Amino acid sequence: MNNTNLIEARNVTLTYGKKTALNGVSVSVPKGRVVGLLGHNGAGKTSLMKALVGLLPVQGDLRVLGLEPTKNRQQLLTELSYIPDVAVLPRWARVHELITLMGRLQPKFSTERARALLKRTSVGEGDKIKSLSKGMVAQTHLALIAAIDAKLMILDEPTLGLDVISRKSFYEMLIDEWCDGERSVLISTHQVEEVEALLSDVIMLDEGRVALAISLEDIDSRFVALNHDQAAADAMAAAHPLLRYREQGRTTSLFDGTPPEHVASLGQRVRPSLVDLFMALTRNPALNKAQA
Amino acid sequence: MTPTWTDQAPIYQQLADRLAVQLLDGSPSEGEALPSVRVLASQYVINPLTVTRALQALSDHGLIETRRGLGMFVTAGARERLLHHEREQFLQKDWPALKAKLKRLGLTAKDLNWEST
Amino acid sequence: MTSHIPALLLREWMQHKRGWLLTLALPPALFLVILPFGETHGMPDQPLAAGLIVVMATIMVLLLIAALSAAFQLPGLARRDVQDRSIEFWLSLPAGNSESLLATLLAHTLLVPLAAVVFGFGIGYGVAAAVVLKSTGVEGLMAVPWGQVSLLAVPAMLRIALGVVLALVWLAPLILLVMATSAWLKRWSVAAITAVAVITCAILPKVYGFVAIRDWLDLQFAGAWHALLANPQQLASSPAQMASVDSAHAWHWAVMDAANELQALLSWQVASGLALAALGFYLLILQRRRAG
Numbered sequence: 209m210n211n212t213n214l215i216e217a218r219n220v221t222l223t224y225g226k227k228t229a230l231n232g233v234s235v236s237v238p239k240g241r242v243v244g245l246l247g248h249n250g251a252g253k254t255s256l257m258k259a260l261v262g263l264l265p266v267q268g269d270l271r272v273l274g275l276e277p278t279k280n281r282q283q284l285l286t287e288l289s290y291i292p293d294v295a296v297l298p299r300w301a302r303v304h305e306l307i308t309l310m311g312r313l314q315p316k317f318s319t320e321r322a323r324a325l326l327k328r329t330s331v332g333e334g335d336k337i338k339s340l341s342k343g344m345v346a347q348t349h350l351a352l353i354a355a356i357d358a359k360l361m362i363l364d365e366p367t368l369g370l371d372v373i374s375r376k377s378f379y380e381m382l383i384d385e386w387c388d389g390e391r392s393v394l395i396s397t398h399q400v401e402e403v404e405a406l407l408s409d410v411i412m413l414d415e416g417r418v419a420l421a422i423s424l425e426d427i428d429s430r431f432v433a434l435n436h437d438q439a440a441a442d443a444m445a446a447a448h449p450l451l452r453y454r455e456q457g458r459t460t461s462l463f464d465g466t467p468p469e470h471v472a473s474l475g476q477r478v479r480p481s482l483v484d485l486f487m488a489l490t491r492n493p494a495l496n497k498a499q500a
Numbered sequence: 501m502t503p504t505w506t507d508q509a510p511i512y513q514q515l516a517d518r519l520a521v522q523l524l525d526g527s528p529s530e531g532e533a534l535p536s537v538r539v540l541a542s543q544y545v546i547n548p549l550t551v552t553r554a555l556q557a558l559s560d561h562g563l564i565e566t567r568r569g570l571g572m573f574v575t576a577g578a579r580e581r582l583l584h585h586e587r588e589q590f591l592q593k594d595w596p597a598l599k600a601k602l603k604r605l606g607l608t609a610k611d612l613n614w615e616s617t
Numbered sequence: 618m619t620s621h622i623p624a625l626l627l628r629e630w631m632q633h634k635r636g637w638l639l640t641l642a643l644p645p646a647l648f649l650v651i652l653p654f655g656e657t658h659g660m661p662d663q664p665l666a667a668g669l670i671v672v673m674a675t676i677m678v679l680l681l682i683a684a685l686s687a688a689f690q691l692p693g694l695a696r697r698d699v700q701d702r703s704i705e706f707w708l709s710l711p712a713g714n715s716e717s718l719l720a721t722l723l724a725h726t727l728l729v730p731l732a733a734v735v736f737g738f739g740i741g742y743g744v745a746a747a748v749v750l751k752s753t754g755v756e757g758l759m760a761v762p763w764g765q766v767s768l769l770a771v772p773a774m775l776r777i778a779l780g781v782v783l784a785l786v787w788l789a790p791l792i793l794l795v796m797a798t799s800a801w802l803k804r805w806s807v808a809a810i811t812a813v814a815v816i817t818c819a820i821l822p823k824v825y826g827f828v829a830i831r832d833w834l835d836l837q838f839a840g841a842w843h844a845l846l847a848n849p850q851q852l853a854s855s856p857a858q859m860a861s862v863d864s865a866h867a868w869h870w871a872v873m874d875a876a877n878e879l880q881a882l883l884s885w886q887v888a889s890g891l892a893l894a895a896l897g898f899y900l901l902i903l904q905r906r907r908a909g
Contacts, residue, residue, distance in 0.1 A: 242547055263708065285711040298632075298703035305631045312624035313710045349706075376545070383541050387548050405511055408549045425553065428510040479507045 213238050213271075214360050214392045215260060220268040222255055222416075229255035230266065231416040239359070240389040242382070242406055245396040246486050247413035253396045254292075256413065257364050260394070261290045273360060286315050289356040291363045294346035294370075299338035303331060303348060314356055322355035328377065342369040350378055354385065361386065361393040375399070379406055404482045414490035424482075431485060432463045434475030447471045451488035462488055512553035515544060519558060523574060524582055534564060534572045561585075621712040625720030626728070633724075640686050641679060641733055645740050649747055657752035664760040667753070668745045672770050675741035676734055676777060683733035687725050691792060692799035692806060694721055695901060704908045714902045726792060730781045738774045742766075768864040772871035776846065783844035783878050787837050790890040793897025800904040836886050844878045 215237035222230040230252050237243055247253045258264045262277030262284055270277060275284050297306065303326065310317045326333065329347040337345060346369045353361070367375045383406065386393055397403055410427070412419040422430070435458055436444060444452070447468060449461035462480050466472065505511050519534075528534060537555065541548040555572055558564045563578040602608075661667050698704035707717065742763070750758045785792075799806040817830040881887075 240549075261709070282711050282713055285709070290709040292705040292709055293702065296702045296705045298698070298706060299701050300632050309624060309628055309631070310710065312627065313621060313712050315711075379545055380542070383545055383547070384538075387538075387541060389548075405505060405544075405546045405550070408547045424511075424547075424550070428512075433507075479510050481507055 214273055215394070216269070216271045218269040220256075220259065220266045220270050222252075222259055222264060222266045228416050230259065232268075233413075233416070233418050235411055235418060235421050237392055237394065237409070239392050240387075241392045241408045242387065243392065243394045243409045243411060244400070244403055244407040244482070245394055245411050245413065246400060246482070246490075247396070248490060250415075251413040251490070252416045253413055254364055255416075257290070257292075257362050257394070257396065260362055261285070261288070287358060288360040288362060289314075289316075289353045289358040290361075291349060291353055291366050293364060294349045294366055294368055295342060297337045297345055297349055300336075302334060302336050304333040306337075306348075306352060307333070310352055310355075316357040317352075318355050318357065322352055325351035325354055325381075329374075343371060343374060346370050347374055354381060359391055361391065361395075363393065363395045365396055365398070367397060367399065375402065379403070382406060400483045400486060401481070407482075410482060412486055412489055419489040420485070427480065427482075427485065430465065431480045432466055432472070433460050433478045433480035433484070434463070434467070434472065435460045435478045436475030440471075440474035443471055443474055451484065453484060453487075460484075511546065512550045512557065515540075515546065515551065515554040516557040519554065520563065520582055523558075523563060523578060524586065526579070528574055530574045530576050530578055532574055533570065534574065536571055621716045622720050622723070625712060625717055626724055629721060629724035636686075637729055637732075640682060641736055644678065644682055645675065645744055648744065652747055652751055657748055660748070660752045664749070664753075664757060665762050665765055667749050667757070668761040668763065668766040669769055671745035671748045672738065672741035672766060673773060675744045676737035676774060679733040679737035679740075680730055680777070680781070683730045687729060690725060691796050694725060695796035695800040695904075696803060697721075699908050704905070708908075714905045715898075718898065718901055718905065722792075726785055727782065731778055734774060734778045734781060738770065741770070769862060769867050772867045776871040776875055779875050780845035780878070783882065784841040786882055786887060787841035787844055787890060790893035790897065791834075791837065793894045793901065797897040797900035797904070800901055833886070833889075837890055840881065840886065843881065846874075 213236045215235065217233055217235045220230055220233040221228070233252075233256065245253050245256070255264060259266045259270060260272050260277060262272075262279075262281035265278045272284060273287050277284055301309075307319055307322050310322070311319045323333070326348065329344070329351060331340065331344050331348050331351075335344075337348070340348065346367070350366055353363075353366075367378060370378065379402070382393065395403065404424075407424055409421075409423045411421045431450075434444065437458055441459060444459070444461040444467075447461075447463065449463050449467075451462045452459055453462075454460075460478060461467075461475065462484060505514055508514070509517075522528075534540075534555070535543070537548050537551045540546075540551045540555075544551070555564065559566065559572070561581075562575060563582060564572045565575050567573055661670060698707060745761070745766075746758060749761055753760075795806075795810060798809055802809050818834065821827040822831050
């Protein structure tokens with residue numbers, strides 16, 4: 209087992225009664241990475257994150273920062289920061305009270321940093337959480353978490369409810385402050401196109417299994433997307449692409465691996481977007497229901 | 501402001517192309533240092549690893565070089581090389597299509613008002 | 618592990634301080650406002666007794682208010698943070714489940730009643746002065762030997778303070794089991810507790826002659842009551858006698874009384890209660906884990 213990986217999961221399975229939330233999940237996350245966790249609703253993203261922070265017990269081998277999450281939860285929580293949901297700050301508290309409490313509970317929390325980050329938002333330290341809009345609560349939660357000097361950040365949809373400007377501000381902060389080559393971030397989000405450029409790696413979950421766990425660099429070399437016109441459609445289809453989609457009169461066929469030479473020359477190579485790859489490799493539960 | 505990335509090429513390649521265009525315009529000029537990986541990542545809001553790949557691509561084309569401990573610098577003659585490369589690209593790829601279009605539209609050299617641009 | 622408890626106690630203060638201050642300060646304030654318009658009855662003629670009785674009464678009344686307020690709040694406390702999901706925020710910070718529960722229990726069942734005793738003692742003098750003034754005028758007020766009142770009130774107050782701690786030991790099983798019921802059965806807990814009370818204290822004894830549970834409960838309550846203040850008559854059986862009690866005697870009484878009650882703790886009754894209390898605590902922790 210590679211000891212420098214921040215997250216090392218081997219054959220992790222999680223069952224709730226009859227339901228299997230995670231099925232034989234194996235992933236590793238080294239340091240210095242920004243990993244996007246993609247999956248449809250119910251695919252297991254939240255379950256995986258909860259397992260990583262020791263909230264849910266799992267079968268199989270799971271090590272986070274070298275520790276077993278459920279056994280060493282307290283110690284683990286001093287080294288990582290976790291956002292389960294940006295809407296769960298206690299409503300009775302004032303912002304400065306949360307800053308004080310976090311300062312006392314979380315050894316890696318920096319009060320000055322939290323204050324500095326909050327100044328960039330429209331949230332005041334004297335504000336009561338219950339008086340803030342959903343977006344402002346999210347901004348506050350993000351500022352508090354960003355003030356923790358953690359090696360690993362696990363964020364479950366951190367930009368939910370934020371407007372475009374706040375999201376951009378968060379992405380900038382992520383790049384500026386967290387991408388120092390030592391920390392890693394695991395972020396699940398539905399805004400795949402927005403975060404694509406920030407990611408170094410991606411993990412796609414489909415019904416509890418890992419559909420794809422790959423670095424973005426490897427995506428460029430492994431997957432081939434060919435943009436072609438209608439005439440080449442049959443030839444393309446014969447080569448068994450993963451997915452085909454149409455845009456403005458032209459079709460793009462997506463292949464796992466290099467298609468045969470004669471097929472490749474029929475189209476122009478384009479970049480497979482993460483969204484397209486995601487659609488190709490995972491089953492959309494809504495679609496499944498419609499077909500059933 | 502952060503520009504959006506198209507689907508025509510991998511993001512690192514697009515970044516390399518943008519940086520190359522800037523090189524052509526002389527910023528930074530030959531012998532000068534490029535902004536650091538962190539600065540570029542921050543500027544374009546891209547993962548630093550992608551920025552590194554882009555810089556590697558430029559380095560592979562001989563346009564920039566690493567000076568140990570100091571960072572990446574524009575190589576001598578880079579602009580010339582880049583200009584030559586871009587000219588080749590244009591003449592071989594972009595020009596034929598453009599020429600065909602001009603023919604289709606019935607435009608001649610006279611219509612193009614070349615001298616006044 | 619225990620290092621988080623101060624921070625967690627601070628949280629309790631931040632969240633509940635308004636309620637606590639109001640509960641303790643309002644009744645005496647109201648009393649003092651109404652006093653000029655009412656009438657005092659049954660005040661002893663003896664000035665020393667008059668002063669002492671009101672001081673002690675203030676302590677006992679505030680303690681009662683604090684106890685009732687805690688009793689009303691405890692079921693809600695068991696389910697606190699779950700409805701607004703803020704428990705997920707707390708669980709994302711270091712601080713174990715046991716610590717968190719312990720801090721909550723300490724604050725509400727021990728620290729607040731103790732504060733009520735001390736505050737009652739302090740403000741009791743003011744209330745006593747007001748009442749004596751009202752009932753016997755300025756001469757009566759001047760006649761009260763406050764020094765001697767203190768000689769008796771201080772050991773009595775300390776005895777009661779210790780009594781709060783001891784009573785908690787007796788009441789622990791009831792407190793924790795009620796909270797556990799509330800945490801697990803939520804809305805049905807009131808009905809469930811009422812049903813259990815009716816069954817064990819009315820139906821089983823009357824219909825089946827099964828009195829064991831009712832008797833056990835009786836002993837717990839009696840134990841708690843005695844722990845609080847076992848034998849005040851030993852100190853002074855009448856107001857007139859109070860004047861002749863000196864400091865040494867008062868302290869002697871307080872210490873002996875306390876010793877008796879401490880000894881009473883070494884019994885199977887208490888041990889069985891503590892075992893049930895531990896069960897209740899464990900059930901509460903289980904529920905907290907599931908809430909994450």
